[in-house]
Amino acid sequence: MTEVTLRRGVLAAATGLVFALATPQQAAAEAPACTLVGTVGTPEPGADETTAGLEAFPAAEIALPDRVLFRTTAETFNRRWAFAARDGAIYVKPVSAQGGWRSLPLPGCLAGRVAGVSADDDELMAIDVDGRFFTMDRILSAPKDWNWSSRYGTPLWTGPGNTLPAGTVAWTWSVLSPNEDHVWRDTAGNDHSVGGAKVSHVYALTDDGHHIHYVDPWLPLDHSYEMSTPAQGRFRAVALSTSGSTTLVVNRFGDLYTRLYDFDISGADKVFFRYSYEDQRGRPEAPDMLTERVDDHYAAIQLPAPDWSRQPKIPGRITDRVSVHKTGIGSAARELRVEGIADGHTGYWVKDLTADHWDFVPTDEPLVGRILDNTPTDHSVDETVAVSPYTYAGRTAAGVGVRIESFDLAVSPTPLHLEFADGSRFDLTLHTVDALRQTVQPAGITDQPRGFDGSIEIPADTLATLDKQPDAVRQFVQTVLGGRHFTETAVRVTANDFAIDALGVTLPRTR
Structure with a gap:
């Protein structure tokens, strides 16, 4: 990706950028004089399936890829649009179009300051050079409907803004929504309705790859919530991607894991959801979220939350460029992609989330990621990651x-x-x-x-x-x-x- 120097320091590494940031409160206080209050956090009232408004965007004057195949922070996509971040700017095109990039107009406090983007569902997250969050909503609709917000945090996504955690080496944006996903499945095999206001998180890989923080826009302005890495937190990831609350991680030995997890799924949101550790298998599924919350005739959300699931080893050379995206309704409708090489061709390895093997799609495009030591043996436990010292x-x-x-x-x-x-x-x-x-x-x-x-x-x-x-x-x-x-x-x-x-x-x- 194109590097953008961060104002509070950055280490350019093969796996991405390491952010050394101020606290969210400091970043909000030091933000340029621009407060964006666009609507975020609620499902679209009705998407415009046209491209109305795109024609007003200036044509891109730089070289950009014809296709976007990976959801990274340099290039990203949802089912309608592809986005790319270059030299502080954002570019957009219809995801199915070959080329045709246009320059996305940006608010003054973001223009020329973009350090990365990540799109999922109907929202796009942009990170500026100070690591601050800017959200663009309604991106499953026409460009004329898109709007920006710098708001983030309690109460209800109206807080003054937040930032990436210090020491972030990779990050991604995830949205689980009632419009696109409808339901998600717990470990008892029961489907549950997605919350009415969606579940949107930044997932940030920190501390040299062995911590994952998630930052929810309805929660306090801090970086206190975590999802463990695999192997009881002793896995050291080099990359991650999340879509619809499904996270894919890989370590330097090519060990791959996925997990369905967010704040609501974890068991923490007792205000809106009903949870139980008692066996919920065989109980009827509620027709909607409210019924499930108030009527204990129906299955509660089974706890504990889903754990990490080990994915099959890829039978070939791979890089740390990984991606997950939605393919349909339900939390199992996810596709995984990992950049790699097979039979002398570059391209990507691909599988559905629950498939038992990987297929290879050649593209013959230059590799972008760093080649991993994809060993056939399991290196999930990284001996350099110490067990917790708290006894x-x-x-x-x-x-x-x-x-x-x-x-x-x-x-x-x-x-x-x-x-x-x-x-x-x-x-x-x-x-x-x-x-x-x-x-x-x-x-x-x-x-x-x-x-x-x-x-x-x-x-x-x-x-x-x-x-x-x-x-x-x-x-x-x-x-x-x-x-x-x-x-x-x-x-x-x-x-x-x-x-x-x-x-x-x-x-x-x-x-």
């Missing part, structure tokens, strides 16, 4: 020892170890979901308390054989956890302690 241990008022090892806020579930006075031991599972909040939270685990929605799971085989368990274990299960498979609990975590309300315990940090 907590202590005792309940009744003298039961409780231990949480290597807690990672983005990784769930976590083993919960118990030890009783008679020496018997009992392992439970603690599920955690980063809770809904409307105030700023620092990224990571800090001295500021961080709240989670938790659920303690008793192993099913333990419940089935409770009469054969040691007396201390049986009594604990019956009296403290009520003999339930799952017990909901608030969890609060700091860098110094770990509170689990259902156990009445606050554990000091031991490592």
Whole structure:
């Protein structure tokens, strides 16, 4: 991609740009005198399927590709339009047209300052040279309907704006919508209606590839929410792409994973959705979002949220240029593309999300990405990524020892170890979901308390054989956890302690 120097520093690397940015609050305060308040965040009232307004855009005067095959931050597309970012400007053409690029008129505070673009569904995200977000809405309609907004953040996408997290090495824009996707499928196999206002996120790969932050425009002006990387957070990605809340990542060894995950799917949005860890298989699907929320006759959203799914190894040479895009209704309607070489031709490897093999499409165009060491062996766990240093241990008022090892806020579930006075031991599972909040939270685990929605799971085989368990274990299960498979609990975590309300315990940090 064409490099644009960032005002607060940039490292040009083979995999992209590393952003060293101010906080969202600083960036908003330092923004050029331009506040854009176009409508964003709601489904289109009706798309104009014509190209009305495109003819007014000046013809591009630079060389641009005839086709856009990958959704990256240099070039991107939805089902109607292709966009490209070059030298601080944005260009557009119908996605099916061979050439015909035109220069997209930009607001004064963005013109000449564009560092990258990403389109999905009916929204386009542009990042300026300071890493700030600018959203253009209604891009499934005609250009005459397009509008820009610099708003981002609580309440309801009306906040003063946000930025990429510091240390971002790659980013992408994702939109899951009722108009295009209609539904998404949980791990119980049930379909659920997409929220009425869509689910839009920036996903940012940070910390040299082993953290993924997602930045939702309805949430506080911070970078506190994370989705773990594969292998329990020990995967180091070199690239990512997300469309319709489906993320594709790859590491330098060519290991590929996908995951369906966003704020709503995670289990955090209890205001609008109903979730359950209890088995929802076989229960009827609700006809709409409101019915599902209020009528427990219908299936709740199954928790935990979908985990990473390992994709088949590609049988050939590949680069770190990866892409995912929508192909139809439902969360399984996704196509994956990875740039590569086969039989002496350049092109891309392609498969549907759930297909069991890759096909190759030759293009004979120059490779753009960096060649990866696509080994046949699994290198998902990167030994250079350390396990989390946060371990907590202590005792309940009744003298039961409780231990949480290597807690990672983005990784769930976590083993919960118990030890009783008679020496018997009992392992439970603690599920955690980063809770809904409307105030700023620092990224990571800090001295500021961080709240989670938790659920303690008793192993099913333990419940089935409770009469054969040691007396201390049986009594604990019956009296403290009520003999339930799952017990909901608030969890609060700091860098110094770990509170689990259902156990009445606050554990000091031991490592």
